Amino acid sequence: MKEFVMIYRGESLGEIKLNPDGTLAISKEWENWMGGIAAQNKLVSGGMRLGNEGRTIKPGNVITDGPYAEIKEIIGGLSIFRGESIEEVTEMAKSCPVLKFGGNVEVRDVMQLNN
Amino acid sequence: MQEKELIPQLYRTEFRKIAAVLCRLFGIEHITIAEDIVSDTFLLAAETWGLKGIPPNPAAWLYTVAKNKTKDFLKRNTLFNEKISPEVQYTTTQSFEPDIDLSSSNIRDSQLQMMFAICYPGIPPESQIGLSLRILCGFSIDEIADAFLTNKETINKRLYRAKEKLKQDAIKIEMPPETQISKRIENVLTTLYLLFNEGYYSSNRNTVLTKDLCLEAMRLTHMLSENESTNLPEVNALLALMCFHASRFDARLSPDGELILYDEQDILLWNNELIKQGQYYLNMAARGNNLSKYHLEAAIAYWHTAERDSPEKWEKVLSLYNRLLMTEYSPIAALNRTYALAKVYGNEAAIIEAEKLGLDQSHLYHSLLGELYTGVDNKQAVAHFGTASKLTKTSADKKVILKKIAGLKQKL
Numbered sequence: 001m002k003e004f005v006m007i008y009r010g011e012s013l014g015e016i017k018l019n020p021d022g023t024l025a026i027s028k029e030w031e032n033w034m035g036g037i038a039a040q041n042k043l044v045s046g047g048m049r050l051g052n053e054g055r056t057i058k059p060g061n062v063i064t065d066g067p068y069a070e071i072k073e074i075i076g077g078l079s080i081f082r083g084e085s086i087e088e089v090t091e092m093a094k095s096c097p098v099l100k101f102g103g104n105v106e107v108r109d110v111m112q113l114n115n
Numbered sequence: 116m117q118e119k120e121l122i123p124q125l126y127r128t129e130f131r132k133i134a135a136v137l138c139r140l141f142g143i144e145h146i147t148i149a150e151d152i153v154s155d156t157f158l159l160a161a162e163t164w165g166l167k168g169i170p171p172n173p174a175a176w177l178y179t180v181a182k183n184k185t186k187d188f189l190k191r192n193t194l195f196n197e198k199i200s201p202e203v204q205y206t207t208t209q210s211f212e213p214d215i216d217l218s219s220s221n222i223r224d225s226q227l228q229m230m231f232a233i234c235y236p237g238i239p240p241e242s243q244i245g246l247s248l249r250i251l252c253g254f255s256i257d258e259i260a261d262a263f264l265t266n267k268e269t270i271n272k273r274l275y276r277a278k279e280k281l282k283q284d285a286i287k288i289e290m291p292p293e294t295q296i297s298k299r300i301e302n303v304l305t306t307l308y309l310l311f312n313e314g315y316y317s318s319n320r321n322t323v324l325t326k327d328l329c330l331e332a333m334r335l336t337h338m339l340s341e342n343e344s345t346n347l348p349e350v351n352a353l354l355a356l357m358c359f360h361a362s363r364f365d366a367r368l369s370p371d372g373e374l375i376l377y378d379e380q381d382i383l384l385w386n387n388e389l390i391k392q393g394q395y396y397l398n399m400a401a402r403g404n405n406l407s408k409y410h411l412e413a414a415i416a417y418w419h420t421a422e423r424d425s426p427e428k429w430e431k432v433l434s435l436y437n438r439l440l441m442t443e444y445s446p447i448a449a450l451n452r453t454y455a456l457a458k459v460y461g462n463e464a465a466i467i468e469a470e471k472l473g474l475d476q477s478h479l480y481h482s483l484l485g486e487l488y489t490g491v492d493n494k495q496a497v498a499h500f501g502t503a504s505k506l507t508k509t510s511a512d513k514k515v516i517l518k519k520i521a522g523l524k525q526k527l
Contacts, residue, residue, distance in 0.1 A: 041473075
């Protein structure tokens with residue numbers, strides 16, 4: 001089994017909702033999708049949801065506000081999965097809820113390094 | 116009461132108390148000596164009480180005899196005189212007699228400390244459970260062998276190896292420092308959780324014994340919740356989980372020991388007192404921000420004590436299983452999640468998800484698919500129940516499955 005990252009992108013991050021206990025309130029669609037993958041023992045980490053604040057730093061001390069300046073799609077979050085091949089993980093990504101909201105998913109393999 | 120009934124009863128309640136105190140006195144490397152002294156005490160009780168009658172305060176009699184036997188042992192054993200005894204004497208007040216403190220507060224402290232010592236991840240889980248049953252619960256080796264459906268020799272070997280490992284790793288019998296308790300208690304809770312499950316999901320036909328395992332797990336968890344430094348949210352969550360499950364003890368088994376499935380249980384047999392206790396501990400568990408897997412499992416168990424089959428119930432249960440699986444995978448949670456999914460989104464949707472689980476070696480997986488195909492494709496349902504009956508190891512499960520097949524065949 002290899003590990004893969006899914007990077008979720010969309011045009012807008014939308015509103016981030018929190019539960020009373022401070023945890024992220026994820027929608028039913030996301031929860032069911034991720035729960036279904038976790039039930040196959042293929043979720044390594046739910047990963048993280050990125051917030052709305054951002055800065056982009058460029059050479060020459062050029063700092064722009066937010067990640068939005070030049071790209072339409074911004075990264076909303078990422079998670080780590082395990083699978084036999086990139087094809088298998090691509091199949092999982094096909095039902096990712098971000099697709100229903102006009103976003104996209106990028107699947108990338110994680111390099112196996114011997115340290 | 117005759118001594119023949121009283122002694123086993125006292126063995127169950129007093130063995131563990133004296134054993135814990137003596138273990139703490141001697142150190143982890145001499146658990147067996149502590150056990151032997153307590154066993155000898157009970158042997159003497161059986162002999163003496165049979166002849167002279169039961170003393171007015173039997174427990175106090177046992178304590179006095181155990182104390183004397185310990186002192187005798189310390190006096191005549193050279194190993195102790197040279198190595199252990201000076202230390203013991205050093206830590207006790209002036210006299211050369213070791214202080215064998217069998218007060219209730221010292222018994223409680225010793226038991227708590229032994230719990231942390233025994234629930235040590237360096238020894239396998241089944242050894243932790245075995246040793247807990249012996250030292251913390253006062254089960255005889257025969258009873259432990261019965262509980263694990265194995266023989267005395269296997270248990271003796273298992274416990275011997277576990278004790279050797281504890282000795283080798285020089286495990287101390289003490290409470291972890293305040294700052295480490297929440298980390299160290301994870302192992303203790305895992306063992307208590309497994310001990311409870313050992314009883315609750317056991318294929319053992321001895322229902323009195325398996326219920327005892329559950330009650331012992333609950334008693335030990337209660338001890339943690341009653342002690343200030345260990346009264347953590349996850350402890351209360353585990354206790355809530357146990358109470359909710361235990362509330363169905365009487366409903367889940369027929370008078371002749373047959374398993375009754377949740378859907379077919381008589382709600383009137385559910386124990387409301389335990390359900391209320393579970394709710395109390397679940398509320399206690401809600402203090403703080405820690406959301407452990409026990410919180411999620413207790414919440415799932417709570418919904419199972421609620422009225423049947425409201426849409427809200429199954430949506431909540433599905434959501435909780437999703438979150439539980441995201442925290443920690445287990446095949447049982449994966450199967451149960453799929454069942455909840457069927458209740459919310461229908462059997463067809465659940466069949467698609469079930470077939471991705473990769474659990475086709477499990478009889479529970481085929482039982483689930485049998486359930487899901489029932490009414491959708493009864494032939495498939497019969498096929499899956501058939502596979503399930505071949506894979507299951509217990510006759511109780513097989514009986515339930517064969518009944519399902521017989522029912523389905525009438526409809527084909």
